[in-house]
Amino acid sequence: MKFDKQLAVIIVLVSLLLTAIAISFYFYKEKEKVAQDNNRLVNVYVAKNTISKDTLINESHLKKTVIARQFVLTKPLLKQEILGKYAKETIYQNEAFLKEKLSNKIEIVEEKSLDFKYNSYNMSMKLFENPNFSLEPNDIIKIISVYQKGKDVNNYAVQYVAKNIKILGFLSEGVESEKALYKKKIKKLVKKQQVEEIINVKADEIILDIKEKVLLKLIDDYNKGKQLWMVKSKIEEDDEEKKEEKPKKIVQKKKLVKPVSYRKPTYPIKWYTPKDKTLTKTATISYANNNDKKTVKKAKITEGYKDECSKTDKLLIGLSHNIYLRTKPSFRAKINNKIHKNYIMSYVSKSKIQPDWYILCDGTYVNKKDVRDISFSEYKKLEK
Incomplete structure (x- = not known):
């Protein structure tokens, strides 16, 4: 039998065509399968309201929603993986729950020792009428307490000025921060899509190096209704330091024997034992076979x-x-x-x-x- 070259070429071309059709059909099916998988709806649990750090999460904190698989950026957690856990940091409203932000117990953050000269004291930013979130550690500020003069809301007078107050740092959500304002990335649900959003986080408290008498004066002014204002400044020479720098005349004085009443008191070592609390509780006992018969008893409970x-x-x-x-x-x-x-x-x-x-x-x-x-x-x- 004579070999037909033309027929052989036709058979090869038909084979290639059928193979190409089979491969195209395979990829079409795979693409369709991926599209169906991306459009498959999945359950995602998000925060119903903003959850504070160290909060024990329960049913009231969860909100269930359904979104397409293609819009889920991370593997969604199951309900049992969220309930009974503590928030490691603030979880904002509509933010998806992540393993990185949950813990089985409250994490205790070790305190950092601050280099302060007088007293390290935290003041809430809410105490100030003009909180300045551009401040940084080692900045120097003045705190001015002012009061309204008469009924004119635009007429104020200065009550007291605290100078040369050094900023040691800030507290944000209970954690020490180097900045009063910083940016944070969170995953949030927007229009049935999980998106990454960058939010501004402001410090809750400012840590100050402040003299005790200055602090007590500011607290006293604030409690009396005075407004506190902060102003960034440079170190100023204090009036009290000026007085100390003035040379004093050397005057020889006779040594006086201090009376007994002026001697420095001594304090013995003593263990603190608080007084016990005593509570009196009253109970009324009713008899089942006689509604009119009742007995009143009093008992003292000592705590x-x-x-x-x-x-x-x-x-x-x-x-x-x-x-x-x-x-x-x-x-x-x-x-x-x-x-x-x-x-x-x-x-x-x-x-x-x-x-x-x-x-x-x-x-x-x-x-x-x-x-x-x-x-x-x-x-x-x-x-x-």
């Missing part, structure tokens, strides 16, 4: 702090002559008790809201400027 306040693993010693124990971590809070220097106090922890305050065994608060940590062995040496 003691003996066990909690006798612990020796976390101790403080008083440094100031007068130490005020307050009901809340604030100088404006009510004074619950007053103790003196060299009192030994058992404490629970530092306040998460105000790290400058310790929580004592009876639930009261003491400022760190009035105390310092002490070990039990050091206490026993002092006691001797």
Whole structure:
């Protein structure tokens, strides 16, 4: 049989054509499959409202929505992966829940030691009429307290000016920050699409290096209704420092023996033991077989702090002559008790809201400027 070259070429071309059609059909089906997968609807849980840092997440914080798979930037978390977790940082409204922002427990951030000369004190930005978010650490500011003169809302007078206040840093969402205003990237749901959005985050508090008497004066002015304003400035020579620089005349004085009443008081080492609380509760007992017969009983319930306040693993010693124990971590809070220097106090922890305050065994608060940590062995040496 004679070989037909023309027929062979035709067979090869038909084979190539059929192969090309088969490959095209395969890719068409794959493309259609991908398109169907992208358009498949998936459930995504987002924040119903803005959730603060360290909040325990429950059903009320979740909002369920359905969006196309192609608009989901990250793998959506299941409901059971979100509930019962703590927010590591603020989760904003309509922001999708991410594993990176959730934790099984509240994370304790170690405090950084700040280099301050006088007192390190946090002031809320809300206290100021003109919070300046362009400030940076080591900037110097003045704080001016002003008051309205008469009924004219445009007529103000200066009450007090605090000079040479150094900025140590800022607190944003309970975490120390180097900037008063910074940008943050979040994933948010907008018109059924998950998009990345850059938002501005402002500092909640400003950390100042401030003299105690200046701080007390500003707090007193604010409590009396004065407005506080901040102004960026340069270091100015203080009037008090000028007075100190003036040469004083040397005058020889006779040595006077101080009376007993002027001698410096001594403070013995003493353990802080708060008084027990006694509550009286009344109960009425009714008899089932006689509705008219009732018995009224009173009982006294004593709430003691003996066990909690006798612990020796976390101790403080008083440094100031007068130490005020307050009901809340604030100088404006009510004074619950007053103790003196060299009192030994058992404490629970530092306040998460105000790290400058310790929580004592009876639930009261003491400022760190009035105390310092002490070990039990050091206490026993002092006691001797």
